[in-house]
Amino acid sequence: MTTTKGLEGVVATTSAISSINRDVLTYRGYDIKELAHESAFEEVIYLLWKGELPTVSELDTFKKKLSENAEVPEEIFNMIKSFPLQSVHPMAVLRTAISTLGVFDQEADKMDKRSNEAKAIRLQAKIATIVAGFARLRDGQEPVAPRRDLSYAANFLYMLNNREPSDVEERAFNTALVLHADHELNASTFTGRVCVATLSDIYSGVTAAIGALKGPLHGGANEQVMKMLFTIGSLHAVDYYIENALKNKEKIMGFGHRVYKNGDPRARILKKMAEALTENNENKKWYEMSLRIEELLKEKKGLLPNTDFYSATIYHTLGLKTDLFTPIFAVSRISGWVAHILEQYSDNRLIRPRAEYNGPSLRPYIPLKGR
Numbered sequence: 001m002t003t004t005k006g007l008e009g010v011v012a013t014t015s016a017i018s019s020i021n022r023d024v025l026t027y028r029g030y031d032i033k034e035l036a037h038e039s040a041f042e043e044v045i046y047l048l049w050k051g052e053l054p055t056v057s058e059l060d061t062f063k064k065k066l067s068e069n070a071e072v073p074e075e076i077f078n079m080i081k082s083f084p085l086q087s088v089h090p091m092a093v094l095r096t097a098i099s100t101l102g103v104f105d106q107e108a109d110k111m112d113k114r115s116n117e118a119k120a121i122r123l124q125a126k127i128a129t130i131v132a133g134f135a136r137l138r139d140g141q142e143p144v145a146p147r148r149d150l151s152y153a154a155n156f157l158y159m160l161n162n163r164e165p166s167d168v169e170e171r172a173f174n175t176a177l178v179l180h181a182d183h184e185l186n187a188s189t190f191t192g193r194v195c196v197a198t199l200s201d202i203y204s205g206v207t208a209a210i211g212a213l214k215g216p217l218h219g220g221a222n223e224q225v226m227k228m229l230f231t232i233g234s235l236h237a238v239d240y241y242i243e244n245a246l247k248n249k250e251k252i253m254g255f256g257h258r259v260y261k262n263g264d265p266r267a268r269i270l271k272k273m274a275e276a277l278t279e280n281n282e283n284k285k286w287y288e289m290s291l292r293i294e295e296l297l298k299e300k301k302g303l304l305p306n307t308d309f310y311s312a313t314i315y316h317t318l319g320l321k322t323d324l325f326t327p328i329f330a331v332s333r334i335s336g337w338v339a340h341i342l343e344q345y346s347d348n349r350l351i352r353p354r355a356e357y358n359g360p361s362l363r364p365y366i367p368l369k370g371r
Contacts (some may be wrong), residue, residue, distance in 0.1 A: 002356075003356040012185060012190065012351070012353075013185065013193070013351075015184070015185070015340065015343060016028065016051070016343070017048060017182060017184075017336070017339050017340060017343060018048075018182040018183065018184050018336070019184065020183070020184050020259050020260070023260050023261060023262045023263065023264075023265060024265065025183070025265055025266065027044065027047055027048060027181065027182060028047050028048065028051055028052070030047070030053075032178075032179060032265060032266065032269075033265060033269060035047075035178055036175050036178045036179055036266075036269050037175075037269075039053075039178060040059075040151060040152075040153075040174060041151070041152050041153055041174050041177040041178055041181070041332070041335075042059060042062060042063050042066065042151070042152050043059060044177075044178050044181050044335065045062075045066075045124060045152075045181070045335040046058065046059065046062050048181060048182055048335050048336060048338075048339040049117075049120065049335070049338065049339050049342065063151075063152075064148075065121050065125075066121060066124060066125045066152060067125070067146070067147075067148040067155075068125075068148070069121050069122045069125035069126065070125040070126060070128070070129050070146035070148075070155070071126075071129065071145070071146060072101075072126050072129045072130055072133065072143075073101075073104050075100075075104065076097055076100060076101065076104075076130065077133055077137065077143055079096075079097070079100060080093060080097060080130075080133070080134055080137055081137060085134075085137060085138040086138070089214070089323060090131070090134060090135075090323050090324055090326070090327045091210065091213070091214040091219075091220075091326050091327055091330075092214070093134050094127075094130060094131060094134070094210055094327050094330060095207055095210045095211055095214070097130045097134075098123070098127065098130070098203065098206055098207050098210060099203060099204075099207040101122070101123070101126060101203060102201065102203030102204070102207075105119060105122065105203070107119060108201050108203055109201055111199065111201075111345070116202055116341075116342060116345060117342070119202050119203070120202065120338045120342065123202070123203070123206060123334060123338065124334055124335060124338065127330065127331050127334050128146075128152065128155065128156040128159070128331050129143070129146050129159060131156075131324065131327045131328065131330075131331055132144065132156055132159035132160040133159070134327075135160055135321070135324055136159075136160070136162075141162075143159070144158065144159045144160075144162050145159075146159055150164070151170065151174065152174075152177070153165075153170050153173045153174035153177055154170045154173075156173070156331065157169060157170065157173060157318065160319070160320070161319055165318075168276065168277060169277070169318055171273075172273050172276070172277045172314055172317075172318065173314075173318060175269065175270070175273050176270065176273070176311055176314055176315070176328075176332070177331070177332040178332075179266040179269060179270065179307060179311075179332075180266075180307065180311070180329055180332035180333055181332050181333065181335045181336050182333070182335065182336030182339060182340075183333075183336065184259070186218070187212050187213075187215075187217075187218045188209040188210070188212040188213040188218060188219065188333065188337065189209065189333075189336060189337055189340050190212075191208050191209050191211070191212040192205040192206060192208055192209035192212075192337045192340060192341055193205075193340050193341065193344045193351065194208075194351045195208040195209075196341050196344050196345060196348075197344055197348055197349065197350050197351040198350060199348065202338070202341055205337070205341045206334060206337055206338070206341070209333075209334075209337045210330055213326060213329060213330055213333065214326065216253075219326040219329040219330065219333070220325075220326050221253050221254060221306075221308035222253075222254070222307075222308035222309075222311045222312045222315065222325045222326070222329070223312075223322055223323060223325045223326055224253035224254075225253050225254040225308055225309055225312035226312040226313075226315075226316055226322045226325065227322060228252070228253060228254075229286055229289055229290070229312065229313075230322075232289060234285065234289070235285060235288050235289050235292060238289055238292045238293055238296070239292070239296065242293060242296045242297070242300075246300060246301070252293075252297065252303075253308065253309075254305055254306060254308045254309030254312070255297050255301075255303040255304065255305055255306065255309065256303050256304070256306065257306045260304075260306070262304070263304035263305075264304065264305065264306040264307050266306075266307040267304070267305040267306055267307050267309055267310055270307060270309075270310040270311050270314060271305070271310045273310070273314055274286075274287050274290070274310045274313040274314050274317070275287055277313075277314055277317050277318075278313065278317055281317075283313070283316065283317040286312075286313045286316060286317070287310075287313050290305075290309060290310060290312075290313055294309070311325070312325065315328060
C-alpha cells in the first residue's frame with residue numbers, strides 16, 4: 001500500500017455531478033460561469049439532483065415544492081431558544097437543528113427513491129429558514145415566516161432582515177448560492193458520502209457534512225477572511241499587514257487551492273459581484289482592501305484568491321454577521337451534498353479505506369504484574 005496524506009490526488013469514486021478539469025468547474029457538464037450569470041439557484045438545485053436543467057413548468061413545480069416546505073417545526077426554534085445564543089457558534093446550532101429535523105420526519109428512515117427525494121426537498125427548503133431564524137433569535141427578535149412569492153435567494157434575505165432585498169442584493173446572493181452549490185469531492189461532500197454509504201439516513205449524512213464544513217480549513221475560511229479585513233481596518237494598512245504576515249509565515253486565508261492551479265474560476269465571478277455590490281457605499285473599502293491584498297499575494301507569492309476571498313465582502317455587504325458566513329455556505333452546499341448522497345444511494349458500496357500502520361511491530365504481551 002502507498003499512503004497519500006490528505007488523500008491528495010486519490011480518486012475515491014466516480015460521479016456525474018460536478019467536475020474540475022483544467023481549472024473549469026462544471027455542474028452536470030454546464031460551465032459554472034454560465035450558470036452563475038444566467039440561472040436562478042432553484043434551477044441549479046434541480047440540475048444537481050435531476051441531471052438536467054428544468055423546463056418552465058418543471059421549475060415552477062419545483063419552486064412550489066420548496067416554498068411549501070420552508071416552514072420549520074415550532075419545536076426547532078424553541079430548542080434553539082434554549083441554547084446559549086450569545087456564545088454558541090452558529091454552525092453548532094445548524095448541525096443540531098438539522099439532526100433534530102430528522103426526529104420530526106416520519107419518513108426519516110425510509111430509503112426508497114421517492115422518500116429520499118421528498119426529504120431532500122424538505123432539507124433544502126428548511127435550512128434557509130433555520131439559519132435566518134437563528135440569526136434573528138440571537139438578536140432578540142422573532143423569526144420571520146417564509147414567503148411563497150419570493151425566490152430562494154430573496155426569501156432568505158427577507159427572513160433575515162425582515163425586508164425585501166433590492167434587485168442587486170438578490171442577484172448577488174443568488175450568484176453566491178450558485179457558485180457554492182457543489183465542488184466535486186470536497187471534504188464535507190466526501191464526509192456525507194462516507195456516512196450514507198453505511199446506508200444511514202439522509203439527515204445523518206447532511207449532519208455529518210455540516211460537521212466537516214464547520215472547520216476553518218473548509219467552510220470557515222471566508223469567516224476568517226472577513227476577520228482579517230476587520231483587523232487590517234483600512235486600505236493604507238494593507239501593505240504593512242501582509243508584509244508582516246508573510247515575514248512571520250502566517251497563513252493568509254482565502255488564497256490558494258489544492259485543486260486549482262491557475263486560479264479559482266468562482267473567485268473571478270465573485271470579485272465582479274463584490275465590486276458591483278459595494279459601488280458607491282461604505283463597504284467599498286472592503287473591496288478595495290481585498291483588491292490590494294490580491295495584488296500583493298500574486299506579486300510576492302504567486303497565490304491567487306479562491307471562492308472564500310471575495311465572498312466575505314459580499315456577505316458582509318448584504319448585512320450578514322461574520323459568523324453566519326459558514327451557515328450560509330451550508331444553505332447553498334446542501335444542494336450538492338444531497339445530490340451526492342442520492343448518487344451514493346443509487347450505486348452504493350461501503351467506503352472503507354485502509355491505513356498504513358506506523359506503530360510498534362508485533363511484540364509479546366507482558367502480564368500486569370511483570371510490567
